Amino acid sequence: MTITKEFIPLLTGIDLSTRQLPLLIADSGKAGPTVWITAAIHGDEVTGTAIIQSLFSRFKKKALIAGKVYAVPILNPSGFERISRREAFTDADLNRHFNGRAFGSTPERIAAGILSAVLATKPDYVIDIHTDSINSIPYTLVDVPKTLKNRKTLEKSVTIAQTLGFPWALDTEKSAGYPPEQCFTGRLQTEGVPAITIEIGWPCVIVDDYRRMGVNAIWEVFEALGMVEGEKKLISTIPTDVNTFTERLATQSTGIIAYEVKPGDAVKEGQVLGRVRNVFGEQIEVLPSPVDGRIFSHEDQSVTFPGLALFTLVVSSDFEKVLLNVRDKMA
């Protein structure tokens, strides 16, 4: 097995330096799956960077026995350097600029560069690591883009989500509030590449417990794919009932919110999730849960404004019903 370091060039900086993406490649030298692990497309979501570093140091002790792993520890270095979600050149959210265009806007060009580098290797799976708020449980998100062409792609993504072992949910345009194909993993699915997003850890700072959890979960995927020694098997059955994200729950008022639920809590329809008080301490709004579901995360802030989405809530749904809006376009 070999481990190599390479760079994917993106653009030239004002100081004439090449702005580039660091790429780690572990090659077993044998046939097998090609898997990409990427992190920090949102520059302040740093946990994935440490997860990738730890996975590659584990390869030095427990070699890859089949296939190849490509990893980009930081997809957005300019955002990472200033601890910002956005890239520094135009302050754009890179993860809303896929498919990308080679001669489009700056973020579109960067997105196109990332996508073409990944697709050129004909990957079997892509795992993109993100971070939700401090007040979150680790979870996996599977995009369901309307442009999905092949049902098998989605089923393979679900298989990886289940193998990782974190709670997971399907995300559609309705729940995300934007077309999932505008983000990296959604676009990959449209291109026929199974791809999932892990949300783990805190923003801005690496928390070691989450790093370890992420490494172990991804290692189990390597085991299940036969890429490293181990017992883990792929979970290839698709459950009838799956979690889907609800639309984000927002407040209607400006005030100070007290959260009454914790991430991971199961909630009943009508249960109070939070209460908003005005500056005088008077209650001005109560936020009930619209459904029976589970809280995956809530925001890390106490101030709220009208329309600010505060909770990530999932509800159990029928898998086939979720696919209804894409099914007529699929193979």
Ligand SMILES: [Zn+2]
């Ligand atoms: Zn993110």
